[in-house]
Amino acid sequence: MISPSPAQRPPEKTTPEPQKVAYTPRKRTGETPAARFVKGIFRPVFKGIYYLFRFIRNNKLVSFVMILLILGSAIGINYAVTKQGPFGIGNDQFNFHIHGTRGGGEQVQNWLYALRDGNTAQLAFLDKSMSTPPDPQQLINQFSQPQGHLNWKTITVLSVFQESDTTIDSFVEVDLSAPGPGGNVSGYMIWHFITVAQGGGILISVNNVDFRPSL
Secondary structure (H helix, E strand, O other): OOOOOOOOOOOOOOOOOOOOOOOOOHHHHHHHHHHHHHHHHHHHHHHHHHHHHHHHHOOHHHHHHHHHHHHHHHHHHHHHHHOOOOHHHOOOOOOOOOOEEEEEEEEEHHHHHHHHHHHHHHHHHOOOOOOOOOOHEEEEEEEHHHOOEEEEEEHHHHHHHOOOOEEEEEEEEEEEEEEOEEEEEEEEEEEEEEOOOHHOEEEEEEEEEEEEEEO
């Protein structure tokens, strides 16, 4: 008798083991040393601003009084230093602010107004400290409103410099207009003044730098 062949067992299925992938956590941009350093600097500032606004919101009356005190002290300090109010109120362009004095700017102002009005006596008096003063009458005949037939519109101090020998150079522009055959003609004058701050301000030199019509 032929015995049956033993039953063959099916081959075992082998499942490949999954590969293990090493996970390396990546640092966010905000966790880098440079970012932490920057946040360490600015975080107290922003927290202070936050708490300040929170205090203002919860204490409106106290905050309003504090703001008024801060503004008042700032205006007072500004006026004590510059002698003018906020936004340029009360600004005097002829106050040159040299060592707590006007730097002779009032002498420059008086001289220009005397020339504009044709005041020969006052112009000669203001020239008394000059070594070689200009001829007052000649200047009045050429540049004043009455004799020179010029209309002075605006006077502007362009610049002020204090030199090492304590003298002060200032440049002043005068905008002019004059009647002409075809209508009014506009022009400019630029004057160079040398003053000293001692003795309440002394005018020691005057020079006409430019006198021309506008283009």
